[in-house]
Amino acid sequence: MSATDKVSFTRMDAGTREDYAxxxxxxxxxxxxxxxxxxxxxxxxxxxxxxYQVSRLEHSLQTATRARREGADADxxxxxxxxxxxxxxxxxxxxxxxxxxxxxxxxxxxxxxxxHHGIFQFKYxxxxxxxxxxxxxxxRANPHYAATVHFCEAWDQTSFDPxxxxxxxxxxxxxxxxxxxxxxxxxxxxxxxxxxxFA
Numbered sequence: 092m093s094a095t096d097k098v099s100f101t102r103m104d105a106g107t108r109e110d111y112a113x114x115x116x117x118x119x120x121x122x123x124x125x126x127x128x129x130x131x132x133x134x135x136x137x138x139x140x141x142x143y144q145v146s147r148l149e150h151s152l153q154t155a156t157r158a159r160r161e162g163a164d165a166d167x168x169x170x171x172x173x174x175x176x177x178x179x180x181x182x183x184x185x186x187x188x189x190x191x192x193x194x195x196x197x198x199x200x201x202x203x204x205x206x207h208h209g210i211f212q213f214k215y216x217x218x219x220x221x222x223x224x225x226x227x228x229x230x231r232a233n234p235h236y237a238a239t240v241h242f243c244e245a246w247d248q249t250s251f252d253p254x255x256x257x258x259x260x261x262x263x264x265x266x267x268x269x270x271x272x273x274x275x276x277x278x279x280x281x282x283x284x285x286x287x288x289f290a
Contacts, residue, residue, distance in 0.1 A: 152257040153250035195275035
């Protein structure tokens with residue numbers, strides 16, 4: 092990279108319009124590469140936390156495959172695919188980290204479900220580890236409660252099965268591109284009032 096490919100400033104307040112136009116140009120290319128980087132991080136989940144019968148990668152693939160086979164749209168499939176992406180760097184609040192990644196691109200209900208799936212999952216194991224299985228009840232009045240229950244019940248908590256035939260990681264590339272190549276924070280995609288009705 093030549094000197095002309097870098098900004099002139101060493102302090103942000105000293106930057107020129109040309110400097111920030113150059114940064115914008117670099118950021119556009121970097122943002123366009125986000126689906127590939129997310130797939131790379133997803134694949135890395137094949138290593139890491141052990142003890143389950145499947146890897147975190149396989150768990151994520153199973154969750155997204157179940158969503159896809161039920162007919163969920165790209166927002167839900169991506170949410171299911173990336174819901175545990177924060178496990179490696181934020182094991183105590185992985186759900187919040189994953190929700191922050193998808194929040195600029197998917198509708199509110201999907202982000203809310205990912206952000207809260209950790210506490211909703213207590214329903215299935217909380218009594219075995221000293222946590223309140225009914226902790227999610229404090230969110231019952233939230234309009235995304237039912238969708239989050241469905242996310243956990245039908246897709247997430249059932250996806251630790253080594254015999255389940257999940258879809259190949261590369262098959263999710265179109266959904267990742269569809270979602271993450273959208274303009275960030277575009278209300279046309281975020282649709283805060285929309286609530287999915289599951290059967």
